[in-house]
Amino acid sequence: MFHVSFRYIFGIPPLILVLLPVASSDCDIEGKDGKEYQNVLMISIDELLDSMIEIDSNCLNNESNFFKKHSCDDNKEPMFLYRAARKLKQFLKMNISEDFNLHLSRVSQGTLKLLNCTIKVKGRKPPSLGEAQPTKNLEENKSLKEHKKQNDLCFLKILLQKIKTCWNKILRDAKEH
Amino acid sequence: MTILSIAFGTVFYLLQVVSGESGYAQNGDFEDAELDDYSFSCYSQLEVDGSQHLLSCAFEDPDVNSTNLEFEICGALLEVNCLNFSKLQETYFVKTKKFLLIGDSKICVKLGGKHITCRKMNIVKRVKPEAPFDIRVIYREEANDFVVTFNTSHLQKKYVKDLMHEVAYRQEKNENDWMHVNLSSTKLTLLQRKLQPDAMYEIKVRSIPNTNYFEGIWSEWSPSFHFRTPETTIGEMDPVLLIISIVSFFSVALMVILACVLWKKRIKPIVWPSLPDHKKTLEQLCKKPKKNLNVSFNPESFLDCQIHKVDGIQAKDEAEGFLQDTFPPQLDDSEKQRLGGGVQGHNWPSQHEVITPKTFRGDSPLGCLAGNVSVCDAPVLASSRSPDCREGGKNGPQVYQGLLLGTGTTNSTLPPSFPFQSGILTLNPAVQGQPLLTYLGSSQEEAYVTMSSFYQNQ
Numbered sequence: 001m002f003h004v005s006f007r008y009i010f011g012i013p014p015l016i017l018v019l020l021p022v023a024s025s026d027c028d029i030e031g032k033d034g035k036e037y038q039n040v041l042m043i044s045i046d047e048l049l050d051s052m053i054e055i056d057s058n059c060l061n062n063e064s065n066f067f068k069k070h071s072c073d074d075n076k077e078p079m080f081l082y083r084a085a086r087k088l089k090q091f092l093k094m095n096i097s098e099d100f101n102l103h104l105s106r107v108s109q110g111t112l113k114l115l116n117c118t119i120k121v122k123g124r125k126p127p128s129l130g131e132a133q134p135t136k137n138l139e140e141n142k143s144l145k146e147h148k149k150q151n152d153l154c155f156l157k158i159l160l161q162k163i164k165t166c167w168n169k170i171l172r173d174a175k176e177h
Numbered sequence: 178m179t180i181l182s183i184a185f186g187t188v189f190y191l192l193q194v195v196s197g198e199s200g201y202a203q204n205g206d207f208e209d210a211e212l213d214d215y216s217f218s219c220y221s222q223l224e225v226d227g228s229q230h231l232l233s234c235a236f237e238d239p240d241v242n243s244t245n246l247e248f249e250i251c252g253a254l255l256e257v258n259c260l261n262f263s264k265l266q267e268t269y270f271v272k273t274k275k276f277l278l279i280g281d282s283k284i285c286v287k288l289g290g291k292h293i294t295c296r297k298m299n300i301v302k303r304v305k306p307e308a309p310f311d312i313r314v315i316y317r318e319e320a321n322d323f324v325v326t327f328n329t330s331h332l333q334k335k336y337v338k339d340l341m342h343e344v345a346y347r348q349e350k351n352e353n354d355w356m357h358v359n360l361s362s363t364k365l366t367l368l369q370r371k372l373q374p375d376a377m378y379e380i381k382v383r384s385i386p387n388t389n390y391f392e393g394i395w396s397e398w399s400p401s402f403h404f405r406t407p408e409t410t411i412g413e414m415d416p417v418l419l420i421i422s423i424v425s426f427f428s429v430a431l432m433v434i435l436a437c438v439l440w441k442k443r444i445k446p447i448v449w450p451s452l453p454d455h456k457k458t459l460e461q462l463c464k465k466p467k468k469n470l471n472v473s474f475n476p477e478s479f480l481d482c483q484i485h486k487v488d489g490i491q492a493k494d495e496a497e498g499f500l501q502d503t504f505p506p507q508l509d510d511s512e513k514q515r516l517g518g519g520v521q522g523h524n525w526p527s528q529h530e531v532i533t534p535k536t537f538r539g540d541s542p543l544g545c546l547a548g549n550v551s552v553c554d555a556p557v558l559a560s561s562r563s564p565d566c567r568e569g570g571k572n573g574p575q576v577y578q579g580l581l582l583g584t585g586t587t588n589s590t591l592p593p594s595f596p597f598q599s600g601i602l603t604l605n606p607a608v609q610g611q612p613l614l615t616y617l618g619s620s621q622e623e624a625y626v627t628m629s630s631f632y633q634n635q
Contacts, residue, residue: 031279039301039390040278043335099228102274105255110279 027078027117032174037167041110044103045164051100052157059154067158072166078115081170084163085111091156094149107163214238215246215286215294220305220394224334226272232300233270234262234284243267246288253282253300276300278336304393306331306340306384309363314380314404316369323372323406325365327382327399332363341387343395346380348373349403361387375408 031037066087072080088108092101219234234248248262248269255275262269278301285295312327331340344358344365358365372378381401386393436444 035390036279039336039388047335099274102255106277109255109277113277113280 027082027115029078029114029170030116031114032170034171034174036110036114037171041107041167042164044106044110045160047103048100048107048160049157051096052153055150055153055157059150059157064155064158066155067162072162072169077166077170077173078117080166081111081163082115082117084159084166085109085115087159088156088163091152094152107160111163214241217248217284217286217294217296219284219298220303221276221300222305222307223276223278223336223391225307229272229274230276230300231270231272232262232276233268235268239267246286246293248284249287249292250282250284253277253280301390302392304337304386304391306337306386306393306396308397309342309382309384309399312380312382312399312402314367314378314402316404316407318407321369323367323369323404325367325380327363329363329384331384337386337388337391339386339388340384342382342384344380344382345398346378349377349379369406372406374406377403377405379403 066083070076070080070083085108088104091104095101214236216237217234218237219232222231222233225231232250236243243264247264248271249259250262250271251259253276254260255277257275260271260273260275262271281297281299283295283297286293307330309327309329312325315324315326316322317324325344327342329340329342331337339361342360342363344360345355346358346367347353347355379401380403381398383398384396
């Protein structure tokens with residue numbers, strides 16, 4: 001009789017705790033009518049994509065780990081947008097241009113504001129972007145830097161496209177319901 | 178008890194004094210009754226200078242001493258938390274690209290670093306578009322209208338692109354009589370007939386955001402444009418059109434007059450021909466013609482006529498002899514005796530004796546014998562011929578022409594009238610044969626001719 005009760009005490013609650021994050025979302029999307037996205041965010045995303053038009057979308061040789069871990073699946077759209085918006089902040093360090101950074105900030109900050117998420121993500125050191133290894137000589141550093149910059153821009157372009165696609169999916173689902 | 182009451186009174190008094198002190202809010206901000214004096218209003222202008230936006234604020238009370246007052250905006254900004262306003266005369270403004278354009282911002286009035294009053298505001302809901310410009314009015318003579326066009330800088334902007342425009346126009350002499358037209362495009366057509374001719378007009382336009390996200394207030398009015406409407410005189414018609422209209426009017430009038438004049442005589446018989454009435458026709462045929470009717474038994478009225486008395490027996494013999502030469506010998510004496518008529522003409526003296534006058538039967542057309550020639554015509558013609566014996570004399574030979582022709586000839590041109598003065602000409606149908614037929618034919622033709630001629634005269 002005790003082992004039966006133990007099963008219920010120690011078996012089911014952990015199961016619930018594990019399943020809850022999957023079923024529920026900590027993000028509440030405020031802009032489901034699409035006004036903020038269509039009049040502000042989409043303009044900035046298009047401006048950024050236009051500035052990276054010379055970069056091919058198939059520039060990534062292998063799929064990034066980020067996209068392997070996070071995707072805009074059903075019921076996972078807010079979480080994907082949340083993580084993507086946070087990822088965008090890392091590219092502010094590239095300092096491509098003032099307008100570029102402003103549009104990037106607008107997309108990131110505007111998305112986070114609309115998602116209104118309550119998730120507390122553990123702080124971890126963001127991966128470095130375009131940092132050269134000091135042991136190698138300058139020329140190799142430059143080329144590596146350039147190569148990494150291109151890779152980063154490629155990743156950024158794909159990330160912006162996926163953000164746009166995910167927003168469109170959210171708005172489409174909102175219209176259907 | 179007294180001490181106690183005094184103590185309570187002091188406490189209450191102190192409480193009242195303390196509570197009477199103006200505004201000690203929970204958040205520590207200084208708020209007093211003078212807050213209403215620092216009320217302000219703001220508006221934003223997006224992309225006013227390239228990609229830079231402008232936010233302008235001003236106190237609603239113009240008497241506010243704004244010497245040491247400052248404005249600050251916090252929230253809904255990119256890369257920074259707050260921005261300070263700049264001051265230009267009595268207006269505070271901030272020009273930046275760092276507006277997030279999503280969510281509310283807080284704008285506060287500061288005095289010495291301390292917030293005096295704050296207000297929550299969404300920048301995208303207080304957008305004031307730029308005033309339209311380059312308004313023009315072009316008159317189209319062929320369309321009789323005025324085309325109003327203007328330009329706005331928002332056509333090239335990214336955020337506030339859709340605007341509602343208001344065009345206002347008035348006649349310059351009517352100061353407050355403005356007409357308003359709302360439109361979403363930058364082109365307007367005004368019909369000439371809705372404007373006064375030969376008048377000066379003033380026109381201007383302003384805009385307001387017309388999107389589902391950006392809202393705001395009316396822009397400033399554009400600079401006015403003045404134009405004069407042309408004189409629309411009725412006499413300035415196309416001369417060709419005028420001539421055509423006059424000619425057509427007179428043509429119609431002439432046709433109406435002619436129709437009225439010629440209606441009875443010409444038009445009505447063609448349009449509504451009268452059908453012949455057989456009874457009337459018959460009466461007309463057989464009635465005595467009043468014209469040229471001169472019936473008289475006074476011998477003196479026949480002085481002009483050559484009357485030859487005929488000896489009955491001799492005439493009969495000679496007639497028999499004559500008739501035997503011309504007709505087959507079937508003619509009876511009775512028939513011969515009944516031959517009569519106008520014996521005229523000196524060419525036929527012998528025949529004069531043959532033919533005997535018979536009684537005048539002009540009054541009774543029913544007296545015509547069957548199978549014989551209808552002699553209804555005879556009395557008619559005879560009576561018509563009586564006053565004109567000379568003509569009858571000339572036609573004397575023609576009397577027998579029918580008889581003579583009756584022997585063999587078929588083509589005969591018969592006179593249209595009998596030369597007989599009186600009497601009945603009856604012929605035996607057996608004797609006559611061909612002559613009778615021709616005679617009948619001639620009289621029938623004459624009858625038809627008479628009928629048709631009478632019908633035509635009708």
